[in-house]
Amino acid sequence: MSEPNLNPAYTLDQAIANLQQTEDASARYYAAWWIGRFRAAQPETIAALLVALEDETDRSPDGGYPLRRNAAKALGKLGDRQVVPALIKALDCEDYYVRESAAQALEGLGDNRAIAPLMAKLTGGLEKAQLVEGKPHLTQPYEAIIEALGALRAIESIGLIELFLDHFSQKVQYAAARALFQLTGDNHYGDLLITALGGAELQLRRSAMMDLGATGYLPGAQAIAKAFAENSLKLIALRDLWAAHQQKQECSESKALSPASREILKLMDSLL
Template sequence: MPEQPFDHDTNEAISSDSLTVEQAIANLQGEDLGLRVYAAWWLGRFRVDEPLAIDILITALDDEADRTEAGGYPLRRNAARALGKLGDRRAVPALIQALSCSDFYVREAAAQSLELLGDPSGIPALLALLQDQIPGTLPAPEPPYLVQPYDAILEALGTLQAGAAVPLIVPFLQHEIPRIQYAAARALYQLTPDPREASQYGDRLVAALAGDELQLRRAALADLGAIGYLAAAEPIAQTLAENSLKLIALKGLLETQIQQRQPPGLNEGAIRVMALMDELL
């Protein structure tokens, strides 16, 4: 279901049709903080890749006006998320700088967007953040009060093929929070060149599909879809979770198989995944 923001003054949903691109850009440059935050979200949600919109979103990463009592920066968070969705690598230097923001959720959004943009120039800053070597950052404002958004950092390092990060990632397999263990396994799978050795990390995620907590099963589904681990196909289809999430995970497997296929036909793995997807529809 699409994200649907709310007007907190009226407690009513805001229609996504209530803005045009021009209005969103104007609002983002305006004085009304609520409209600015919403415009940043809207530009990302609807993938508005206008150069002017991107320039203004980059500028918003330094915003000081919109700050919560707890010290968070809602506009910066939405701007960081939007820039990852818009796919313009001009945002990379600003997102790297955002990794030093005091706001935990700005750093999380910046790491996720650097992963989406696929630019390896962010790797050194991500490694520094993983080791908590960037001064001035604050922990998450609620339990479990993580020092850094480790899952977002680990996932970015895996996607960006940061091979030098492997020794730093391995200890996170034993982290007290399961979803961070999963993020570490996901990254190590992506960074391990030998498929037989990498499979141990894929199998850890498959085992997580049998866990007791739905939220953790959902996290494992997302991670398996991201790495395209074919051995997870049947366990994914059988997981006690929403069919929509299982289909998204299987789609990730299918895309990996299609990339590996030899033209002109589909390989056996792709056909197998498609059959499982058909059964879930």
């Protein structure tokens, strides 16, 4: 089951060489993406990505660091935890999107050292969590930070995250509900997301659906299947929900398919 070879002529050696050079910014940017996409984890790629994560040459018109964003994303996919300190440092980058990619990467790597630095980004609560003037984003990548804390099982962050249930952005509210379900197991938070699936805006329904998938909250399966959204997305959300549920049940090592599995597969079959 090979990954799609998007560009068969492109090789790992070429990706490494392109990432190490500094002449051609777009070739370097693509190489960082490619290494993450094909999970090419080895000493040379990781070293080159760590250099790229501190790059000063590739700047966007608004002052951002496009290469750093891709480097952070790729590092989150390679599964090597030695890069955690570098990603924690990237949480302080002036570029919002580098901070967001770093938070997502830290979630992907699942290392507890990220918990305290991520929690520090939530200090100031709702008062600090405002839109940046002239930008389409908040002061911090709150969704990514909160989702990472939930995935990292950071129960010490429950109190901080609860505040964000009242944030003005629905997407931040959903991220908080998702994380709080993961941290407390309280069905109330799963039900909040189910209610959100009935909302009027497609973008928000999609967002709530993916958050519900991440919780593994079983009553969410029916709700996802019935929501007004595209089947492609529902199938992904149901797969995620099944995987998250499965992870929780892992201790019960039984070979037979569980009733929950059967129900979710049946729903997925109906959406093909």
